[in-house]
Amino acid sequence: MAQLILPTAGGGTESFTIKPGIDPAAVSPIQRDVRTVYAAVHVVVDPFADNAPMIEGAVDWDRTLAFREHLWNLGFGVAEAMDTAQRGMGMDWNTSLELIQKSVALAKSGGHLVACGAGTDHLEPGPDVTLDDVIAAYELQCEAVEAAGGQVIMMASRALAAVAQSPDDYRKVYARILGGLQRPAILHWLGEMFDPALKGYWGSDDHDIAMDICLDIIAESASKIDGIKISLLSAEKEITMRNRLPANVRMYTGDDFNYPELIAGDEQGFSHALLGIFDPIAPMAANALNALSAGDTQAFLAQLEPTVALSRHIFKAPTRFYKTGVVFSAYLNGHQDHFTMLGGQQAARSMLHLADLIRLGSDAGLFPDPEMTARRAASVFATYGVTQ
Template sequence: MTIHLPQGPYTPRTAPLDLAPGAAPPTSRTVFSAAHVVADPYADVSPDAPAAVDWDATLAFRRHLWAHGLGVAEAMDTAQRGMGLDWAGAAELIGRSAAEAKAVGGRIACGVGTDHLPDGGTPTLDEVRSAYEDQLALAEEHGVQPILMASRALVRAADGPDDYLAAYAHLLRQASEPVILHWLGPMFDPALAGYWGSADLDRATDTFLKVIAEHPDKVDGIKISLLDASREIAVRRRLPEGVRCYTGDDFNYPELIAGDEQGFSHALLGIFDPLGPLAAHAVRVLDTGDVEGFRALLDPTVDLSRHLFQPPTRFYKTGVVFLAWLAGHQEHFTMVGGLQSARSLPHLAKAYELADRLGLFPDPDRAEHRMRSLLAVHGGAR
């Protein structure tokens, strides 16, 4: 039956992809999905109040990702860290997810930052280091791998590259196990412009590579989220042996994960939240050496990803949660901080069409019904 979307009539699929859970994790690449949080739709909160989280649904979604063989990157920007989820909520999320990971044998890493410092003002470098240490200690207490997230506070505190070098050297000396560094570009968070002490990306690259070169035993890898495939490849070729490149490029991930004759990227991606089962299956195909089969599965997903991550890119979370609702992973389209309003109805309708064409919805009829209900409430009858 045809559904009338803002972009025109569309006939939904009648059958999903057959991607049952229970497969082993991929072996040729380390693959993390950054995971969203599910809001409590009945909580009486204002947009700037602390997040009210539906913990049962949030943890159930993580079990879904683990069941398909993916690792979970917890309390990252996909979980609305800094856009609705404060540090108190993130700390609880890390603790609950860590316990769940232990219970099911799932792989987990978590974001460590400085977001419990006050917004605004200029913190001292000592305050920034201390804030990082507090969060690093919590991650290690729960036995999860830390991801040293880019810090808005460090941008305000640092005078140049040397301050970044000193701050990260201090933190890496504190870490008991190798961490993942994270370079999140300003398209994901405008407050991170000029990270690593320079707006010149070549100079910034030299700075973080110096951090890694001086502490290779404490760095598992670097997650690069700049949406620039050529820059990521160039960085990847300069990493010390044993230090991984985790792509955070939601525009070019198939080619970056597939790699070339000089290497490849692992993955830590927000788009693997809605693509989880398909992405895991594709990487397992890659495990067999079948690059063409891998690309045939994953290349068609890029249109959806580029749509969700279109500018302003930081609002991609709205599309991610919307697709989780259509897929039946949660019973409502409500987000912490009221972020469900951050994308237009035509944007969401196009996301539905692209995801349905890929067969991502386990129950296409339910997805269609929910899309129709959204159109009726927010778009009126046509």
């Protein structure tokens, strides 16, 4: 065990003991016979780049790809260039495409599972943007992903949300894009808690009405759809939609609050997973998923239960800043040598938030090397004036 001085509310400090967590090297790779699981993965920046970090980012490709190898070695699929990789919050399309190309090539060389985000983020929403512009933007990115050999995750589009006048506009765009793909895509419904610019997606602010519209779109192109990831942070809404999907279309939970019960499922069905929280908790999640594969649902739930409080903390409102906790966890566990992010997003959470992440992470088994975690955390808290 390792001791660390952590800040407390009100300006005080306390001594905290970090408990040893699960060593990834001791975890067996997931047997994907019962669930298909993707981790939406962060990127590692190059802090030595001579640039303007708030405006332009530089990626440390070696560390970024090494982290994907870490996840593949545990049996996860990688959901590449998604919002966890800061798409729309520091990661531009050109860098995203380079990431996709490198990641897909590495996945294919090792026989690993990868799917890649394609959206319209190179198209700046504005009054002159038309529906045809949105279609052209989607087509450009989808064609690029498929040319690289990747499966498309059709990401929700800020430009489409801004320009669409009715549900029929969504129907037109999705039918056109899905009809032109070489292989079935994963759709992506990201709620406004993750991205306020996506409020009213599918043509309604009411999630129940939006769900009806989305299900109609899925039914019209079911043969072109692998599944849909929804991130509404509502188990009830996900289960309702899951039960209404066509038989060949999977539900991929994107619910970082309720994932254990949704993956475990009920008598009517279950969810697969495409989750940002799998980035930091991969070893614990792999152990749990192997228990599920062995038929032990109770062990699956019991092993994931300690991670839920951590996940709810990382993804607390404003939810869009969850990436800060994901990258902080990677730094504390030695996957990168600094706590620096694209766009300076390491500053998006408070010192007290980071301290609570350590407390909850310790309970969840997040830190296999407590001494290293304590040293690294101490260096961060020292910048806030906390002395050890």
